[in-house]
Amino acid sequence: xxxxxxxxxxxxxxxxxxPRSLADAVARRPRKVVSALNGVELDVMPGETLxxxxxxxxxxxxxxxxxxxxxxxxxxxxxxxxESVVGLKGARRRAYNRRVQMMxxxxxxxxxxxxxxxxxxxxxxTVHGMRSGxxxxxxxxxxxxxxxxxxxxxxxxxxxxxxxxxxxxxxARALALEPTCLVxxxxxxxxxxxxxxxxxxxxxxxxxxLGLTVLFVAHDLRLVRHVSHRVAVIYLGAIVEIxxxxxxxxxxxxxxxxxxLAAAPSLDPAKRRRKPAIAGELPSxxxxxxxxxxxxRCPHAGEICRREKPALRPAxxxxxxxxxxxxxxxx
Amino acid sequence: xEKPVVLAVRDLRTEFGxxxxxxxxxxxxSFEVREGEILGLVGESxxxxxxxxxxxxxxxxxxxxxxxQILWKGxxxxxxxxxxxxxxxxxxxxxxxxxxxxxLNPLLTVGLQIEENLLAHTDLDARARxxxxxxxxxxxxxxAAxxxxxxxxxxxxxxxxxxxxxxxxxxxxxxxxxxxxxxxxxxxxxxxxxxxxIQSLAEELGMAMILVTHDMAVVxxxxxxxAVMYGGRLCETGETAAVIGDARHPYTLGLLRSIPRxxxxxxxxxxxxxxxxxxxxxxxxxxxxxxxxxxxSDCRDARPPLAALSGGRHVACHRLPEAAxxxxxxxxxx
Numbered sequence: 001x002x003x004x005x006x007x008x009x010x011x012x013x014x015x016x017x018x019p020r021s022l023a024d025a026v027a028r029r030p031r032k033v034v035s036a037l038n039g040v041e042l043d044v045m046p047g048e049t050l051x052x053x054x055x056x057x058x059x060x061x062x063x064x065x066x067x068x069x070x071x072x073x074x075x076x077x078x079x080x081x082x083e084s085v086v087g088l089k090g091a092r093r094r095a096y097n098r099r100v101q102m103m104x105x106x107x108x109x110x111x112x113x114x115x116x117x118x119x120x121x122x123x124x125x126t127v128h129g130m131r132s133g134x135x136x137x138x139x140x141x142x143x144x145x146x147x148x149x150x151x152x153x154x155x156x157x158x159x160x161x162x163x164x165x166x167x168x169x170x171x172a173r174a175l176a177l178e179p180t181c182l183v184x185x186x187x188x189x190x191x192x193x194x195x196x197x198x199x200x201x202x203x204x205x206x207x208x209x210l211g212l213t214v215l216f217v218a219h220d221l222r223l224v225r226h227v228s229h230r231v232a233v234i235y236l237g238a239i240v241e242i243x244x245x246x247x248x249x250x251x252x253x254x255x256x257x258x259x260x261l262a263a264a265p266s267l268d269p270a271k272r273r274r275k276p277a278i279a280g281e282l283p284s285x286x287x288x289x290x291x292x293x294x295x296x297r298c299p300h301a302g303e304i305c306r307r308e309k310p311a312l313r314p315a316x317x318x319x320x321x322x323x324x325x326x327x328x329x330x331x
Numbered sequence: 332x333e334k335p336v337v338l339a340v341r342d343l344r345t346e347f348g349x350x351x352x353x354x355x356x357x358x359x360x361s362f363e364v365r366e367g368e369i370l371g372l373v374g375e376s377x378x379x380x381x382x383x384x385x386x387x388x389x390x391x392x393x394x395x396x397x398x399x400q401i402l403w404k405g406x407x408x409x410x411x412x413x414x415x416x417x418x419x420x421x422x423x424x425x426x427x428x429x430x431x432x433x434x435l436n437p438l439l440t441v442g443l444q445i446e447e448n449l450l451a452h453t454d455l456d457a458r459a460r461x462x463x464x465x466x467x468x469x470x471x472x473x474x475a476a477x478x479x480x481x482x483x484x485x486x487x488x489x490x491x492x493x494x495x496x497x498x499x500x501x502x503x504x505x506x507x508x509x510x511x512x513x514x515x516x517x518x519x520x521x522x523x524x525x526x527x528x529i530q531s532l533a534e535e536l537g538m539a540m541i542l543v544t545h546d547m548a549v550v551x552x553x554x555x556x557x558a559v560m561y562g563g564r565l566c567e568t569g570e571t572a573a574v575i576g577d578a579r580h581p582y583t584l585g586l587l588r589s590i591p592r593x594x595x596x597x598x599x600x601x602x603x604x605x606x607x608x609x610x611x612x613x614x615x616x617x618x619x620x621x622x623x624x625x626x627x628s629d630c631r632d633a634r635p636p637l638a639a640l641s642g643g644r645h646v647a648c649h650r651l652p653e654a655a656x657x658x659x660x661x662x663x664x665x
Contacts, residue, residue, distance in 0.1 A: 049597075055518035055519065055520065055521075056518055162606040163606075164606060165606075192375040192376055192545070192607070193375065193545065193546075193547075193586060193589060193590065194375060194585065194586055194589055194602070194603040194607075194622075195602075195603075195606060196589065197589035197600040197601060197602035197603070198602040198603075198604075200600060201599045201600055201602055204597055204599070205599070219518070219519065221519070222548075222590060222591050222592065223591060225591065225596070226591035226594070226596055226597065226600070227596075227597060228596075229597075245596060246596065259520060260519065260520060262523075263519045263520040263522070263523035264519050264523075264548070265519075265522075265523070265526070265546065265548035265549050265551065265552040265553075266548060266551060266552060267547060267548050267551045267575060267587075267590065267592055268551060268575075269551045269552070269571050269572040269575060269576075270572070272551075272552055273527070273552075274527065274530070274531065275527060276520075276523045276524040276527045276528075277520065277523050278520050278523075278524075279524070281488055281490055281491075281520075281521060282518070
């Protein structure tokens with residue numbers, strides 16, 4: 001693997017300001033601010049699959065959307081091949097957009113119901129000037145073949161396809177622009193288990209043949225472990241642990257990663273637990289606690305955790321943001 | 332010694348649409364639930380698992396038509412009229428749903444919604460109902476239960492709302508709890524809390540339960556026995572450990588192998604080709620024929636019966652030896 005990262009995310013923060021209700025305006029209460037991302041640091045290497053896991057509301061989709069340029073971060077920077085892409089405009093923005101493509105979760109709402117598959121693919125190809133003339137049609141056939149959609153699929157509408165086939169159309173649309181990096185936000189979560197494997201196999205195969213970098217955002221830990229080279233665990237808008245997939249799943253360091261992995265149901269009935277892996281719920285991103293974001297639920301939290309936010313530092317086979325990374329049992 | 336059977340479903344068939352060309356959502360399903368047992372009903376969307384659950388309580392009518400027998404304490408629920416069914420529904424058999432936000436009334440406090448159920452199904456007076464409501468919220472693990480009776484559903488998080496739903500369901504001391512994907516909308520750490528809660532409550536109260544889910548791992552963690560559904564029919568039933576450790580039906584075998592488990596990272600997963608059949612295009616024979624790696628022409632025409640194997644297992648397949656050979660050859664090739 002080459003040493004220069006394809007994407008570098010530096011201290012990225014994203015805040016959304018909620019509209020003030022009338023009552024709040026009258027009482028002159030300040031606007032509520034949702035802190036979706038709080039200082040994310042991340043490098044994505046060319047050709048790798050980086051899995052991003054966390055619970056709903058942890059900011060994993062916001063991170064994906066910031067990278068794909070759909071949200072403009074409040075603070076921090078995103079470097080693509082060493083160049084900042086946050087404030088890009090015009091032709092350079094379009095050039096970046098072409099190279100980083102996003103695929104969405106819901107196959108029923110992410111395709112225009114009034115456009116045939118051919119329309120959708122041709123639009124992407126011509127807007128970015130990827131092909132012209134008769135080559136456009138040939139490219140459409142090529143793309144459909146690449147994602148293994150049956151012949152004749154090009155002139156059908158999205159409603160004529162099953163969920164798994166629609167996700168293939170989404171993949172084809174992303175590949176139409178010959179991107180360098182794919183951002184897959186919960187690509188298979190809406191699909192039935194028996195169909196998930198088809199789409200995941202296709203994604204892994206395309207990645208290997210086309211040399212793509214993939215950000216695989218998902219909540220299914222077993223699947224993330226299977227497809228990712230490295231995995232980042234996000235809690236309340238910050239990365240709490242990142243490292244190579246195998247060691248991270250086998251020996252997680254951060255107490256949150258441990259709880260998350262323990263809570264995932266196991267397929268082995270002999271490993272049943274009677275006690276939940278962790279009590280409590282994710283705090284609201286409207287009111288992020290000071291210090292370590294996890295200290296309210298952490299069984300190992302000490303005084304320092306309430307005051308100081310831990311930085312990511314080497315622990316285990318990767319990096320973890322925990323004041324007690326070395327002192328934890330089993331570390 | 333085996334516990335007594337509390338619910339026996341015999342040849343359940345639920346259909347919708349015109350009687351001349353019905354859409355059969357549940358087709359010839361038979362199973363039993365014993366006292367204190369948790370039965371997992373697992374399948375993909377459209378496999379008929381939720382409709383099976385709803386048919387038991389008679390909440391698919393009037394659009395749906397239910398045939399067969401649903402034997403509960405010696406009575407056939409399928410034959411009861413609405414008035415008599417209401418005495419059972421919510422009292423002896425309670426149900427919790429997937430989406431806790433849309434199954435609670437957003438305009439009523441949770442205290443009122445619990446007390447409503449107590450009023451309908453018990454003869455407690457107002458003061459005792461309130462005390463019982465606090466007790467129930469406390470039992471399902473809602474902190475500071477007394478002070479939360481006056482809160483509205485939107486003031487609770489998703490996990491807490493599901494706990495409230497469970498409290499309401501338990502208000503009448505049901506003997507059977509029907510849970511329709513109770514944790515699908517929840518995050519994994521919250522799912523874990525709710526599953527452990529349901530499990531310990533079922534044990535403490537000696538309550539039987541049917542848990543509908545699409546997640547084999549949830550079944551592995553929670554259920555005593557499992558019934559796998561495909562295309563409205565049962566394809567395999569048995570003890571959870573036996574079915575997961577030693578599946579026999581090609582659908583169960585394929586489903587378990589499409590979940591990454593003990594395989595080298597980034598290797599292709601087994602994938603079941605195609606998509607589940609539409610209700611309007613069910614084959615006369617086995618519903619899995621079109622996607623089955625070992626199907627033959629007999630499978631398309633003749634429906635395999637759910638036949639007993641040793642150890643209380645039941646499998647509906649014409650080609651058990653071929654299925655076992657196919658998947659073990661695949662395993663050996665790795």
